[in-house]
Amino acid sequence: MPASIDPRSITGLLLAGGRGSRMGGRDKGLQPYRGRTLAQHALQRLAPQVGALLISANRNLSSYAALGAPICSDAEPDYPGPLAGFLSGLDLCRTPYLVTVPCDSPLFPLDLVARLSAALQASGAELAIPITREADGTLRRHPVFCLMKGSVRPGLEDYVVSGRRKLELWARSQRCVEVPFEDAQAFANINTLDDLQALKGAEPPLS
Numbered sequence: 001m002p003a004s005i006d007p008r009s010i011t012g013l014l015l016a017g018g019r020g021s022r023m024g025g026r027d028k029g030l031q032p033y034r035g036r037t038l039a040q041h042a043l044q045r046l047a048p049q050v051g052a053l054l055i056s057a058n059r060n061l062s063s064y065a066a067l068g069a070p071i072c073s074d075a076e077p078d079y080p081g082p083l084a085g086f087l088s089g090l091d092l093c094r095t096p097y098l099v100t101v102p103c104d105s106p107l108f109p110l111d112l113v114a115r116l117s118a119a120l121q122a123s124g125a126e127l128a129i130p131i132t133r134e135a136d137g138t139l140r141r142h143p144v145f146c147l148m149k150g151s152v153r154p155g156l157e158d159y160v161v162s163g164r165r166k167l168e169l170w171a172r173s174q175r176c177v178e179v180p181f182e183d184a185q186a187f188a189n190i191n192t193l194d195d196l197q198a199l200k201g202a203e204p205p206l207s
Contacts, residue, residue, distance in 0.1 A: 004114045004121065005120065007114075010097040010113060011097070013053075014043055014046065014069070014102075016028070016057045016102075017074055027063075029104065033106060040067060049099075054069055072088040075088060086146070090148075090153040098150065099112075107186050125174075125175045128147040129171060129178060131179065131180055132187060133180075143168050143171040145187065155174075
């Protein structure tokens with residue numbers, strides 16, 4: 001594997017700012033799973049891979065602040081989506097790189113950041129995102145897991161202020177490298193209470 005970026009140069013941003021509409025308005029990151037919240041699981045998985053942590057949240061701010069990382073909230077109202085979280089994270093980020101992970105994916109790879117950063121270094125791209133192959137053979141991108149250079153901020157702000165919200169379209173408009181990962185389930189996210197119950201029933205390993 002090519003050399004990775006020094007983790008101390010990367011800030012990890014946990015995305016927990018959504019409205020949780022498919023979960024009946026519940027705050028997904030605060031849902032319990034195996035003795036802790038989904039957000040706690042994700043932070044625990046992310047922390048060893050980066051030099052600093054941030055949390056993007058728009059409600060229940062005291063609960064997220066109790067997790068021990070600085071909070072950033074969207075500048076625009078009405079839950080404009082993950083790109084607004086990217087932007088608020090870049091505003092607080094004090095490292096050259098920012099990597100994002102969603103609060104509702106507690107099983108993402110332990111080498112996620114190392115593999116994304118090695119690909120970013122080797123390609124000279126601005127963004128790196130994972131891709132996996134589904135059971136039917138199709139490739140699936142996971143742009144909410146995104147390692148980016150801080151230099152993307154001005155263009156991202158223009159994109160968000162113009163009212164555009166599509167994360168994948170923005171990613172494709174950048175110099176983006178796609179990084180293959182073998183385990184598609186590692187990127188599974190919990191959108192509904194049924195998803196959460198299914199995950200609890202499966203009891204997959206957390207390591």
